Amino acid sequence: MTTISTKPYLLRAIWEWCVDQGFTPYLATLVDENTRVPPGYARDGQIVLNLSPDATGQLQMANDFISFQGRFGGVAHSLVIPVANVIAIYARENGQGMAFEPELEVPEEEAEATEGESGEIVQDISDATAQARGERSAEPQPPARPPRGSHLKVIK
Amino acid sequence: MTTISTKPYLLRAIWEWCVDQGFTPYLATLVDENTRVPPGYARDGQIVLNLSPDATGQLQMANDFISFQGRFGGVAHSLVIPVANVIAIYARENGQGMAFEPELEVPEEEAEATEGESGEIVQDISDATAQARGERSAEPQPPARPPRGSHLKVIK
Numbered sequence: 538m539t540t541i542s543t544k545p546y547l548l549r550a551i552w553e554w555c556v557d558q559g560f561t562p563y564l565a566t567l568v569d570e571n572t573r574v575p576p577g578y579a580r581d582g583q584i585v586l587n588l589s590p591d592a593t594g595q596l597q598m599a600n601d602f603i604s605f606q607g608r609f610g611g612v613a614h615s616l617v618i619p620v621a622n623v624i625a626i627y628a629r630e631n632g633q634g635m636a637f638e639p640e641l642e643v644p645e646e647e648a649e650a651t652e653g654e655s656g657e658i659v660q661d662i663s664d665a666t667a668q669a670r671g672e673r674s675a676e677p678q679p680p681a682r683p684p685r686g687s688h689l690k691v692i693k
Numbered sequence: 694m695t696t697i698s699t700k701p702y703l704l705r706a707i708w709e710w711c712v713d714q715g716f717t718p719y720l721a722t723l724v725d726e727n728t729r730v731p732p733g734y735a736r737d738g739q740i741v742l743n744l745s746p747d748a749t750g751q752l753q754m755a756n757d758f759i760s761f762q763g764r765f766g767g768v769a770h771s772l773v774i775p776v777a778n779v780i781a782i783y784a785r786e787n788g789q790g791m792a793f794e795p796e797l798e799v800p801e802e803e804a805e806a807t808e809g810e811s812g813e814i815v816q817d818i819s820d821a822t823a824q825a826r827g828e829r830s831a832e833p834q835p836p837a838r839p840p841r842g843s844h845l846k847v848i849k
Contacts, residue, residue, distance in 0.1 A: 543710050543789065550706035554699045633699065 544620055544637060545600040551626045551634050552588060552598060560628035562588040564603070566618050567639055573617040575609040583624070586616070592675040607675025616675070700776055700793060701756040707782045707790050708744060708754060716784035718744040720759070722774050723795055729773040731765040739780070742772070748831040763831025772831070 548564075555562035564586045566572065568579040578584055586607070588596065594606035603618040627634025704720075711718035720742045722728065724735040734740055742763070744752065750762035759774045783790025 540714055541710070543707060543791075546706040546710040547703065550702040551699060554697070554702040558696055635699075 541600050544623070545598065547635055548603070548620065548623060548626050549598050555626075555628045555634075556590060558628070560630045560633075563625075563627055563629050563634075564588050564618070564623060565625040565627075567622045567624060569622065571619045572622055573615065575612075575614045575616075578609060586618075587629075587675045588626075605675070609675065697756050700779070701754065703791055704759070704776065704779060704782050705754050711782075711784045711790075712746060714784070716786045716789075719781075719783055719785050719790075720744050720774070720779060721781040721783075723778045723780060725778065727775045728778055729771065731768075731770045731772075734765060742774075743785075743831045744782075761831070765831065 552562045554560075566574075566584055566586070568574055568582050568584050572584075574584050574586075587593075588603075588605070590596070592607060596605040597603065599620075601620055603616075603620065603623070605616055607614055607616055621640040623637060624639055625634060625636040627636075708718045710716075722730075722740055722742070724730055724738050724740050728740075730740050730742075743749070744759075744761070746752070748763060752761040753759065755776075757776055759772075759776065759779070761772055763770055763772055777796040779793060780795055781790060781792040783792075
């Protein structure tokens with residue numbers, strides 16, 4: 538039996554903690570050929586997703602993959618995120634949570650090429666646009682900067 | 694509402710990970726006037742407890758306290774450990790898990806006095822004695838050294 542890492546257990550723990558405390562769980566993940574996310578929402582090869590019960594449907598946080606239904610620009614999407622791609626989970630309200638070292642050992646050049654192949658359109662979404670939408674969705678709250686580091690514990 | 698820390702969630706997560714992987718969850722905790730542990734098993738104001746389902750009864754890992762029934766030297770005891778006292782949870786088999794900074798801000802002198810007042814008998818249990826017992830129990834596996842640091846992530 539291959540030993541499963543503690544990572545999926547910790548992701549579920551922080552997610553549960555956020556929801557119990559009334560916080561919004563945000564998941565930051567690397568976007569590559571193994572992720573299924575709506576095109577046009579990734580920035581710099583990353584995306585931050587709202588995993589709150591209000592913003593997701595059929596959320597499953599398994600040991601290998603996180604999957605859910607989310608609305609982006611009013612359109613329903615099925616998202617799939619390998620646990621290996623996840624780089625952080627934290628509460629939107631205070632930045633508390635946990636960060637992880639990326640597990641993907643892809644050389645930078647190859648990573649760029651892969652991103653191109655998958656047809657990912659890195660698009661800048663301005664704050665104004667996002668606010669104008671006004672709806673509760675799993676969309677990243679731009680600017681999709683990495684979470685505030687001071688509250689996050691990096692797990693290597 | 695007071696925000697609960699992520700610590701009890703992380704303790705449950707690592708415990709669950711250990712059990713799912715077939716590992717033995719060990720809990721290291723500071724012993725003081727707030728802990729209820731069998732006298733004579735703490736060393737240097739700390740105790741390491743076996744939290745495996747086989748070694749415990751009525752295990753509850755709540756947000757404030759961890760409580761369970763355990764056998765020590767063949768005698769059943771009720772143990773209560775405040776989450777604040779916990780300094781680590783890890784798998785006996787490979788040392789993987791998570792360490793926490795002690796939350797107790799007690800000056801060293803006072804800590805020693807408190808330990809004396811609680812009637813805690815710090816007793817050296819030799820490996821030979823422990824092996825001779827041979828029974829499955831929640832007793833610490835001496836020497837009750839801190840878990841191997843290299844695998845533990847200290848959460849501050």
